Amino acid sequence: MLRVGIAGLGTVGGGLIGLLRGTLAERLGDRLVIDAVSARNRGRSRGVDISAYRWFDDPCELAADPSIDVLVELIGGSDGPARRAVTIALTRGARVVTANKALLAEHGAELAALVDAHGGALAFEAAVGGGVPVIKVLRESLAANRTTSISGILNGTCNYILSTMEAQGREFADVLAEAQRLGYAEADPSFDVDGMDAGHKIALLAAIAFGNVPSVAALETHGIRDVSLLDIRLAAKLGYRIKLIATAERSPQGVRTRVAPALVPFAHPLAGIGGALNAVVISASPVGVITLTGAGAGAGPTASAVASDLIDIVEGDVRLPFGVSADRLGQPVAAGGAGDEERAFLRLLVDDRPGVIAAVSNALAKHGVSIDALIQDPSAAVGAVPIVLTTHRRDVRAIDAAVADIGVLDAVTAPPLVMRIEDIPRTVT
Amino acid sequence: MLRVGIAGLGTVGGGLIGLLRGTLAERLGDRLVIDAVSARNRGRSRGVDISAYRWFDDPCELAADPSIDVLVELIGGSDGPARRAVTIALTRGARVVTANKALLAEHGAELAALVDAHGGALAFEAAVGGGVPVIKVLRESLAANRTTSISGILNGTCNYILSTMEAQGREFADVLAEAQRLGYAEADPSFDVDGMDAGHKIALLAAIAFGNVPSVAALETHGIRDVSLLDIRLAAKLGYRIKLIATAERSPQGVRTRVAPALVPFAHPLAGIGGALNAVVISASPVGVITLTGAGAGAGPTASAVASDLIDIVEGDVRLPFGVSADRLGQPVAAGGAGDEERAFLRLLVDDRPGVIAAVSNALAKHGVSIDALIQDPSAAVGAVPIVLTTHRRDVRAIDAAVADIGVLDAVTAPPLVMRIEDIPRTVT
Numbered sequence: 021m022l023r024v025g026i027a028g029l030g031t032v033g034g035g036l037i038g039l040l041r042g043t044l045a046e047r048l049g050d051r052l053v054i055d056a057v058s059a060r061n062r063g064r065s066r067g068v069d070i071s072a073y074r075w076f077d078d079p080c081e082l083a084a085d086p087s088i089d090v091l092v093e094l095i096g097g098s099d100g101p102a103r104r105a106v107t108i109a110l111t112r113g114a115r116v117v118t119a120n121k122a123l124l125a126e127h128g129a130e131l132a133a134l135v136d137a138h139g140g141a142l143a144f145e146a147a148v149g150g151g152v153p154v155i156k157v158l159r160e161s162l163a164a165n166r167t168t169s170i171s172g173i174l175n176g177t178c179n180y181i182l183s184t185m186e187a188q189g190r191e192f193a194d195v196l197a198e199a200q201r202l203g204y205a206e207a208d209p210s211f212d213v214d215g216m217d218a219g220h221k222i223a224l225l226a227a228i229a230f231g232n233v234p235s236v237a238a239l240e241t242h243g244i245r246d247v248s249l250l251d252i253r254l255a256a257k258l259g260y261r262i263k264l265i266a267t268a269e270r271s272p273q274g275v276r277t278r279v280a281p282a283l284v285p286f287a288h289p290l291a292g293i294g295g296a297l298n299a300v301v302i303s304a305s306p307v308g309v310i311t312l313t314g315a316g317a318g319a320g321p322t323a324s325a326v327a328s329d330l331i332d333i334v335e336g337d338v339r340l341p342f343g344v345s346a347d348r349l350g351q352p353v354a355a356g357g358a359g360d361e362e363r364a365f366l367r368l369l370v371d372d373r374p375g376v377i378a379a380v381s382n383a384l385a386k387h388g389v390s391i392d393a394l395i396q397d398p399s400a401a402v403g404a405v406p407i408v409l410t411t412h413r414r415d416v417r418a419i420d421a422a423v424a425d426i427g428v429l430d431a432v433t434a435p436p437l438v439m440r441i442e443d444i445p446r447t448v449t
Numbered sequence: 450m451l452r453v454g455i456a457g458l459g460t461v462g463g464g465l466i467g468l469l470r471g472t473l474a475e476r477l478g479d480r481l482v483i484d485a486v487s488a489r490n491r492g493r494s495r496g497v498d499i500s501a502y503r504w505f506d507d508p509c510e511l512a513a514d515p516s517i518d519v520l521v522e523l524i525g526g527s528d529g530p531a532r533r534a535v536t537i538a539l540t541r542g543a544r545v546v547t548a549n550k551a552l553l554a555e556h557g558a559e560l561a562a563l564v565d566a567h568g569g570a571l572a573f574e575a576a577v578g579g580g581v582p583v584i585k586v587l588r589e590s591l592a593a594n595r596t597t598s599i600s601g602i603l604n605g606t607c608n609y610i611l612s613t614m615e616a617q618g619r620e621f622a623d624v625l626a627e628a629q630r631l632g633y634a635e636a637d638p639s640f641d642v643d644g645m646d647a648g649h650k651i652a653l654l655a656a657i658a659f660g661n662v663p664s665v666a667a668l669e670t671h672g673i674r675d676v677s678l679l680d681i682r683l684a685a686k687l688g689y690r691i692k693l694i695a696t697a698e699r700s701p702q703g704v705r706t707r708v709a710p711a712l713v714p715f716a717h718p719l720a721g722i723g724g725a726l727n728a729v730v731i732s733a734s735p736v737g738v739i740t741l742t743g744a745g746a747g748a749g750p751t752a753s754a755v756a757s758d759l760i761d762i763v764e765g766d767v768r769l770p771f772g773v774s775a776d777r778l779g780q781p782v783a784a785g786g787a788g789d790e791e792r793a794f795l796r797l798l799v800d801d802r803p804g805v806i807a808a809v810s811n812a813l814a815k816h817g818v819s820i821d822a823l824i825q826d827p828s829a830a831v832g833a834v835p836i837v838l839t840t841h842r843r844d845v846r847a848i849d850a851a852v853a854d855i856g857v858l859d860a861v862t863a864p865p866l867v868m869r870i871e872d873i874p875r876t877v878t
Contacts, residue, residue, distance in 0.1 A: 157585075160585065161757050307743065313740040
């Protein structure tokens, strides 16, 4: 019999208790039982009866209790009680299931080393993609593959905001305020809309797929605050939809991880992912391109993922957190190294005067960046004339240098917005 | 050390040997080694050197060899040597990995009983969806869920034909002939185009998701031979794309499994699956809707799936073939029971004379079937006037009865074509 202690009793914890006592009760029998729980407020109404479980005010005491075989950590936060409780449990060789992406992205290598040293386990299917089983697919189903790249929509809040801006023709600030009123976005939305939440998730996927240390330091993150309705409309004219895309890919320099708004062609598997859905596209050899889609958050999907980790433990299926032992994990590289090429979308606001396009073209040509398509759209009444253009493939540093030159032109009235254009993934062999 | 014997050395077998000696060699070390192989023709050139392995002319002798711990069966066919070899291996408690959907769909319960009796294992990730890890996701990732329905595009040949008909404006027979010339379709294409291949696959998914005996007898199969370019074009006018859809769903009578061409709304996750891709949409509670997409066939994707089963065995992760012991598997129901409701698309070819639409409407009304949309399209020059209509939800038997009445009307010049309209899957809770 495995005794479970649950630290953190929010909606996910409540959902998990419901599953273990409901759908899973017969299947698990007495192989796995809830023994103890911990939360900040014992008296809070949760919709589930927790009176049969031992209560701990302090999650660290729960984690230290030698009769707890499996700690389920649902507290959240990269440090503080979550980190302390998980560290305590792993140090005594207990098994830990967590949904805490921030903790793992910041301290994953350190925690994996504790698993290696003390023989416990660390499972975190719920940390990325909610109910979308991307961790298990990467770690187990694609175990025979060499991954080339992963790209995904991993933050439901941003995807909801961008989808709603497009569908309802509204600006970012307006949609964000409504999402906050409706509870879809946090009172402080920066973690979501500036890209760090998706960044934590792609750092974890990269660690598993490429066998490297999960690293926030190596992440490049750009949020969606600067994406305007005008950008969405002009991108659509060129055949693209703007999404917040998290990517991890091999480059000549190593593994590059990054989160940024990007243009995806309408035929790209990520273009049709609407609302608060999550999706991940994995390119690997010899399997080709695999796409997984589903609900990226919410009590039900997250509890489903936590429960699948618990069932794996019951079935004796315990894998190393990042596929290899912690001392064999490689180091990712910071983004933007030489040799990384991409196509770019560039949006400028310019004064309507002769020679502007010539000046912009010259700045691009100077850095060897050639133009694929260009739209000058005087119909958009924003006080200046918008110009959008797409480039052919070129070294990222050359594109950045050209954009810097363009940004200081007299006729350019606002900082240029530059976004990467995602290619349709092709089977790699 | 686990000793593997591979029976069947086609492109998948060759790809598997390449993976085990290449990408996986370091990871597996001497935990898993290829010991012996068997195929029909020892001398055939395969692009891989098999001289280091023991050779068996007879796969049954390979399966019976006590030093073989894991039999990989890549022979194919529901009976004959594949069935005999797998039965021999399981009867002596060996582990079996197979890509053989026909064998499992026809004899899965019998083989699962051998696993229960003798303590071996039977894994078959490659049998459904090629490289798409739908078996593991259903059995492990969604283990805490109650599945409501599964719908998928599981036959790449049919999807290629339908996609090409639409994209190039060509008829079925023409595209099929070309696919045969290019090697995308078999010389005898009936197994694919009449729906049995997809049927075997959905029978396996249903068995895992719903805990029932995989059953070909309970399957309802309709192929794509009767789908014309006209149908594709008229469906598109109404907002739908025609796909060969395999479904398994709970109904009041039990689990219903069926393969048939169906209309999917353009916004449905299966509508955008083009070419030879496979995709599966799983609706389950509490996870919601999960969609998996990837290459459904080919040496690389299939070898990737077989290798993932082997890695699971090396890692000690062995699950029951259909999630529960064979004696606890339920019985699926034959399709079309009372109470199953659906929306239908109906295409008629009629003489252009007064009163035809009235007669059709009356036949529908008599059975309580109400019309949602109707197009009469005289522009399609096929010698008769096509009428297409969609219905509101109604009991399948009432729709079938109305179609039978319509089919015998004087003005109706060809057998009516009726197809189900798939709903956009919504999260179930």
